[in-house]
Amino acid sequence: MIDLKALRENPQRFIDGAKKKNYTPDxxxxxxxxxxxRALMSEQEALRAEQNKLSKETGPRIGKLMNxxxxxxxxxxxxxxxxxxxxxxxxxxxxEQITALDAQIAQIEPEFNAILLSIPLPPDDDVPVxxxxxxxxxxxxxxxxxxxxxxxxxxxxxxxxxxxIELCEMHKMVDFPRGVKIAGSRSYILTGDGMKxxxxxxxxxxxxxxxxxxxxxxxxxxxxxEEAMVGTGxxxxxxxxxxxxxxxxxxxxxxxxxTGTGEVGLMGLHQDEILDESQLPLKYVTVxxxxxxxxxxxxxxxxxxxxxxxxxxxxxxxxxxxxxAKSRQHHRDMMGFVEQLLKSLGLPHRLLxxxxxxxxxxxxxxxDIECWMPSRGSVDADDTPSGDFGETHSxxxxxxxxxxxxxxxYRPGGEGGKGATTFCHSLNxxxxxxxxILIPIIEMYQNADGSxxxxxxxxxxxxxxxxxx
RNA sequence: GGUGCGGUGGCUGAGCGGUUAAAGGCGCUCGACUUGAAAUCGAGUGACUCCGAAAGGGGUCCGUGGGUUCGAAUCCCACCCGCACCGCCA
Numbered sequence: 001m002i003d004l005k006a007l008r009e010n011p012q013r014f015i016d017g018a019k020k021k022n023y024t025p026d027x028x029x030x031x032x033x034x035x036x037x038r039a040l041m042s043e044q045e046a047l048r049a050e051q052n053k054l055s056k057e058t059g060p061r062i063g064k065l066m067n068x069x070x071x072x073x074x075x076x077x078x079x080x081x082x083x084x085x086x087x088x089x090x091x092x093x094x095x096e097q098i099t100a101l102d103a104q105i106a107q108i109e110p111e112f113n114a115i116l117l118s119i120p121l122p123p124d125d126d127v128p129v130x131x132x133x134x135x136x137x138x139x140x141x142x143x144x145x146x147x148x149x150x151x152x153x154x155x156x157x158x159x160x161x162x163x164x165i166e167l168c169e170m171h172k173m174v175d176f177p178r179g180v181k182i183a184g185s186r187s188y189i190l191t192g193d194g195m196k197x198x199x200x201x202x203x204x205x206x207x208x209x210x211x212x213x214x215x216x217x218x219x220x221x222x223x224x225x226e227e228a229m230v231g232t233g234x235x236x237x238x239x240x241x242x243x244x245x246x247x248x249x250x251x252x253x254x255x256x257x258x259t260g261t262g263e264v265g266l267m268g269l270h271q272d273e274i275l276d277e278s279q280l281p282l283k284y285v286t287v288x289x290x291x292x293x294x295x296x297x298x299x300x301x302x303x304x305x306x307x308x309x310x311x312x313x314x315x316x317x318x319x320x321x322x323x324x325a326k327s328r329q330h331h332r333d334m335m336g337f338v339e340q341l342l343k344s345l346g347l348p349h350r351l352l353x354x355x356x357x358x359x360x361x362x363x364x365x366x367x368d369i370e371c372w373m374p375s376r377g378s379v380d381a382d383d384t385p386s387g388d389f390g391e392t393h394s395x396x397x398x399x400x401x402x403x404x405x406x407x408x409x410y411r412p413g414g415e416g417g418k419g420a421t422t423f424c425h426s427l428n429x430x431x432x433x434x435x436x437i438l439i440p441i442i443e444m445y446q447n448a449d450g451s452x453x454x455x456x457x458x459x460x461x462x463x464x465x466x467x468x469x
Numbered sequence: 470g471g472u473g474c475g476g477u478g479g480c481u482g483a484g485c486g487g488u489u490a491a492a493g494g495c496g497c498u499c500g501a502c503u504u505g506a507a508a509u510c511g512a513g514u515g516a517c518u519c520c521g522a523a524a525g526g527g528g529u530c531c532g533u534g535g536g537u538u539c540g541a542a543u544c545c546c547a548c549c550c551g552c553a554c555c556g557c558c559a
Binding site (some may be wrong): 038041042044045046048049051052054055056058085087088089095253254273274275276409411421 | 488517519520526527528
């Protein structure tokens, strides 16, 4: 959520920001509603103040009279009752007005909140302006020794690549038909070495974050309440992307949603808390199953392990003080951890600075990391794919947008600090999402005969196995 | 699923119709004592929001939402969450 005060002071900044991101929130209406709402509220507050003052004066008086009532005779009783009624009349009138104002405010509120929640965080000024992912800008790329970016896979390796789909079938690593039989389109079953490799990469990524990079390991719920989805900024915008467990319809108290990333659980941890500055930064890592409806992606990437409804992901999250420089440093660090991991796996990859149009509501800045996937890209006359990058990671910097929604604050000023409570900054980044990351691993480590060499770093996680097929 | 109890400030915990933003304790801040520290003593210390340059003032908040009442943390209803015991299942 954006800062309403900041919006009042400088609406243009948010109008421009939304435009750069290709969003069209009705900011004018919001400002109007905000003004109306505040006018009504201060009117109501004035009445309340008067009411409070009055009841402070008359309250004890009524109490005293009520007491006397039981002690006196019939004649006095009548007199006292009359006095009580008189005293009661004044605040009763005020109550009517207050209730009426209440109703007016309640009428404004739903639209007001809906617009406020939908206003995107303006992108940072150093984020390139653009409309689609086409406008993203490559920052850097890396490949292991022996890989020449100017040459095709065949020229590099001396043989034509097989796609991960072919390779998985060859070695019985994935059973697509049965996955579809059980769970429908975009479903799969990892089998044998496929499942082993999947577990190996997840465990390797997770262990690295914990043991080398100092992250605290956590488990998280993947079935969550709506508040967690709204709080982390995925709702209302991304409602279509989440599976919805309709518990209310069958008599339950509330509906639930399957999370599309461990970020929801990790960020939800400290919802509504005031943290001690000395606790920060919090660095969490989790591995969780992720669910995505892929609504709107019909017909896109239908084959293989690239775009699927369910996968597992190691996710890193950092929560720290509201300091832009620190946030930027965390962002770099978190990307560094991924690069380190990809280098240790020998996977060619690049960093892409996402343009404003590709950011989504909650990000001020986002960098995607893409691995080279030989089976992607265009196909030549010979039916050989050109290879292309495929997104495997996404590193987001959100300032306080998410923590504001989650009401996650800290007290600045050192131990037990005395400063005004401040919303934290948050960041998140993928560490490894599998099976998608199996695509570059399998395809880049294939040999001419179709066998697959296990990347050295994963061998310990494969019980010493060095080869598939 | 059944029964019982409970959800109050950064934490703990009292209050159970008006004098309650809410005792006490812990924590924290400042001060005194001390060579320094600990201990001790004294003072202070909720969040959010509106108006204001500030000083200051107003309002809201005792799980959430309704209701009763002139007035609700306190009474009533619904829901959410937690704990204990029983039952059932792993």
